[in-house]
Amino acid sequence: ETGVTQSPTHLIKTRGQQVTLRCSSQSGHNTVSWYQQALGQGPQFIFQYYREEENGRGNFPPRFSGLQFPNYSSELNVNALELDDSALYLCASSRGVETQYFGPGTRLLVL
Amino acid sequence: GIQVEQSPPDLILQEGANSTLRCNFSDSVNNLQWFHQNPWGQLINLFYIPSGTKQNGRLSATTVATERYSLLYISSSQTTDSGVYFCAVEEGAGNMLTFGGGTRLMVKP
Numbered sequence: 001e002t003g004v005t006q007s008p009t010h011l012i013k014t015r016g017q018q019v020t021l022r023c024s025s026q027s028g029h030n031t032v033s034w035y036q037q038a039l040g041q042g043p044q045f046i047f048q049y050y051r052e053e054e055n056g057r058g059n060f061p062p063r064f065s066g067l068q069f070p071n072y073s074s075e076l077n078v079n080a081l082e083l084d085d086s087a088l089y090l091c092a093s094s095r096g097v098e099t100q101y102f103g104p105g106t107r108l109l110v111l
Numbered sequence: 112g113i114q115v116e117q118s119p120p121d122l123i124l125q126e127g128a129n130s131t132l133r134c135n136f137s138d139s140v141n142n143l144q145w146f147h148q149n150p151w152g153q154l155i156n157l158f159y160i161p162s163g164t165k166q167n168g169r170l171s172a173t174t175v176a177t178e179r180y181s182l183l184y185i186s187s188s189q190t191t192d193s194g195v196y197f198c199a200v201e202e203g204a205g206n207m208l209t210f211g212g213g214t215r216l217m218v219k220p
Contacts, residue, residue, distance in 0.1 A: 033207065042115075042197055042210030043154075056205050088152050097206040099144070102154040 004093050004103035012109045013081050021076045021106045023091030031055070031096055032074040034066060037088040037105075049074055050096070086110045113138045113202050117211035124188050124218050132183040132214045134198035142201040143174050144208065145183050149194050157183070157196075188218045 005024045013019050025032050031050045035043035045058035049068035063079040072093070078085055086109050092100035114137040124130055134143070145157040158165050158172040160181065165172050169188075174181040181198055195215050199208040 031206075035208075035210075037152075042199075042212050043208075045207045045209065048205065048207055056207050058207070090152075090154065092154075092208075094206060097201075099156060099159050100206060100208065101156065102146075105152045107152070 004091060004101055006089075006091050006103040006106050008106060009104070010107045010109075012111065014111050015081055015083060017081050017110075018077065018079045019081060019108060021078075021089050021091075021108070023074045023076070023093075023103060025072045025074070025091075025093030026101055029093035029095050029101075030072050031094045032068055032072065033092045033094070033100060034074070034076045035090040035092065036060075037090060038084075039087070043090055046076070081110045083110050113140070113200060113209050115198060115200055115209055115211035117196075117198060117214050119214060120212065121215045122217070124216065126188060126190060126218055126220050128188050128218075129184070129186045130188060130216070132185070132196055132216075134181040134183070134211055136179050136181075136200050138179070138202060140176070140200040140202050142206070143176075143181050144199050144201075145172055145181070146197045146199065147192075147194050148197060148213070154197070185216075188216075190218050190220055192216060193218050 033048040034046040037043040047057040048055045088105045091103045094100045142161045162176045195213040199210045
């Protein structure tokens, strides 16, 4: 059984650019959640996908968007990057509302 | 929304010491989880504990849902226990997690 994987591991972008982060869910899991963790803080919920539909959203602007594919992998897209978007982005997968398991994260730096 | 507060924010221990980490939450929750975040950023599940007590080796956790708090006990700490410990709660429908600010633990040899 493979765990949650994320790519890329690190990324550097400039303000105003767009970025796409990817997540492969753990085998047998149909739900993917994305979190943003700023330096020194706890993760904050961005949104969740269940069976390719958005199933909940935190307090993030519309320039944060996502997709879930038929194999339950997921993408997080961020448009018009701002300096404050610099953070560790974590993906978690679960079987429905059961325990979430987290990937290793993608570190994004916006210059 | 629900507020989750963890204490202490920072903790330094000598190897072999015991510690208690606390998590308070402001409203009823469906579930509570404890995580350990290692220096590389990986969040590792420790306990899924909406109520009661669980133990796993040197770690144990207790959640008193009626009083809205949870405790994580670390006994005979080791340097590999260093990192940040988070509690996170689920409320309402779905399993979206609200995290506390974490306790940063450093265990010195």
